[in-house]
Amino acid sequence: MLVVMKDHARAEDVQHVVDLLTEAGAEAHLSQGEVKTIIGVIGDREVIYTLDLEGLPGVEQVIRVLKPFKLVSRDFQAEDTVVRVGPSSIGGGAFGVIAGPCSIESEEQMVSTARAVKAAGATMLRGGAYKPRTSPYAFQGMGVEGLRLLRIAGDEVGLPVVTEVLDVRDADTVAEYADVLQVGARNMQNFMMLDELGTMKRPVLLKRGLSATIEELLSAAEYVLKGGNRDVILCERGIRTFETYTRNTLDLGAVSALKTLTHLPVIADPSHASGRRELVAPMSRAAVAAGADGLMIEVHPDPERARCDGPQSLIPVAFSSLMEDLRPRLALEHKRLGVDG
Ligand code: PEP
Numbered sequence: 657m658l659v660v661m662k663d664h665a666r667a668e669d670v671q672h673v674v675d676l677l678t679e680a681g682a683e684a685h686l687s688q689g690e691v692k693t694i695i696g697v698i699g700d701r702e703v704i705y706t707l708d709l710e711g712l713p714g715v716e717q718v719i720r721v722l723k724p725f726k727l728v729s730r731d732f733q734a735e736d737t738v739v740r741v742g743p744s745s746i747g748g749g750a751f752g753v754i755a756g757p758c759s760i761e762s763e764e765q766m767v768s769t770a771r772a773v774k775a776a777g778a779t780m781l782r783g784g785a786y787k788p789r790t791s792p793y794a795f796q797g798m799g800v801e802g803l804r805l806l807r808i809a810g811d812e813v814g815l816p817v818v819t820e821v822l823d824v825r826d827a828d829t830v831a832e833y834a835d836v837l838q839v840g841a842r843n844m845q846n847f848m849m850l851d852e853l854g855t856m857k858r859p860v861l862l863k864r865g866l867s868a869t870i871e872e873l874l875s876a877a878e879y880v881l882k883g884g885n886r887d888v889i890l891c892e893r894g895i896r897t898f899e900t901y902t903r904n905t906l907d908l909g910a911v912s913a914l915k916t917l918t919h920l921p922v923i924a925d926p927s928h929a930s931g932r933r934e935l936v937a938p939m940s941r942a943a944v945a946a947g948a949d950g951l952m953i954e955v956h957p958d959p960e961r962a963r964c965d966g967p968q969s970l971i972p973v974a975f976s977s978l979m980e981d982l983r984p985r986l987a988l989e990h991k992r993l994g995v996d997g
């Protein structure tokens with residue numbers, strides 16, 4: 657951390673800051689120029705924050721130089737985390753493809769989708785039972801009955817299942833049925849939920865908030881790891897920008913940046929990022945090239961009748977040809993589909 661003093665700050669103001677820091681157990685290193693004095697600080701950041709240095713006389717600015725996250729950082733763990741779920745894995749060269757409909761609608765819809773995506777090479781099945789909808793009048797999901805159908809479909813084809821925990825009160829129920837607990841974009845900074853999932857024995861798929869920075873995403877993941885749960889998958893799902901042609905803007909720079917900053921697996925969701933079916937394949941290819949460890953793709957047997965996100969959903973045959981297209985690209989990136997056998 658750096659404490660930047662105001663131009664020509666008085667010597668006693670500088671000394672006061674140094675004294676406070678020293679009393680708090682931190683080291684203060686002075687760099688004194690003609691006009692400006694800068695104090696470099698090494699010590700426990702939480703303790704230093706409580707000093708409220710920014711409000712002191714003569715202090716212009718306090719700049720953090722240390723990253724606010726630790727456990728998720730590559731500095732803490734250099735090698736990739738591999739999240740293993742039954743026969744599937746994501747990270748460390750294993751590429752995960754999580755496919756399925758936006759929302760669970762019926763047993764027939766789930767089982768037929770599960771069969772199709774499994775045959776095409778998907779490594780996990782998705783489907784929402786609790787849906788975060790902008791309008792309170794829109795379909796909110798099937799709830800526990802949906803979880804049951806998701807489990808049936810996953811078991812039928814032998815794929816682990818991923819579904820969203822919309823409310824921390826449902827976390828235990830969702831964990832009874834699901835293998836991976838998804839935190840949706842709108843809940844990325846629901847800190848109570850992150851704390852709770854940190855104590856649970858299920859991997860967490862953490863989606864980036866609509867206007868969250870990379871640092872905020874990593875700090876959210878830090879909550880889960882801090883609770884003891886090391887199995888977190890990060891998901892870039894598009895951020896809100898001035899562009900309205902696409903539903904969101906897929907930030908592939910963030911995928912590459914995250915790969916340098918964290919050991920956690922990073923996947924991309926071109927479906928929610930683009931909102932347009934025709935962009936899902938090109939954005940998937942781009943995500944592979946950007947270094948993603950996986951993809952989340954919405955697939956529906958009859959998108960026109962989907963109760964949620966039909967326009968961005970692929971039909972099974974389109975998903976299947978995308979998977980074929982991706983295979984040689986994965987090999988180029990020294991990755992393979994994350995499934996046993
Ligand atoms: C979803 O994956 O179903 C979903 C609602 O995504 P997001 O939270 O990224 O909007």
Ligand code: MN
Pocket residue numbers: 758759928954964965
């Ligand atoms: Mn959706």
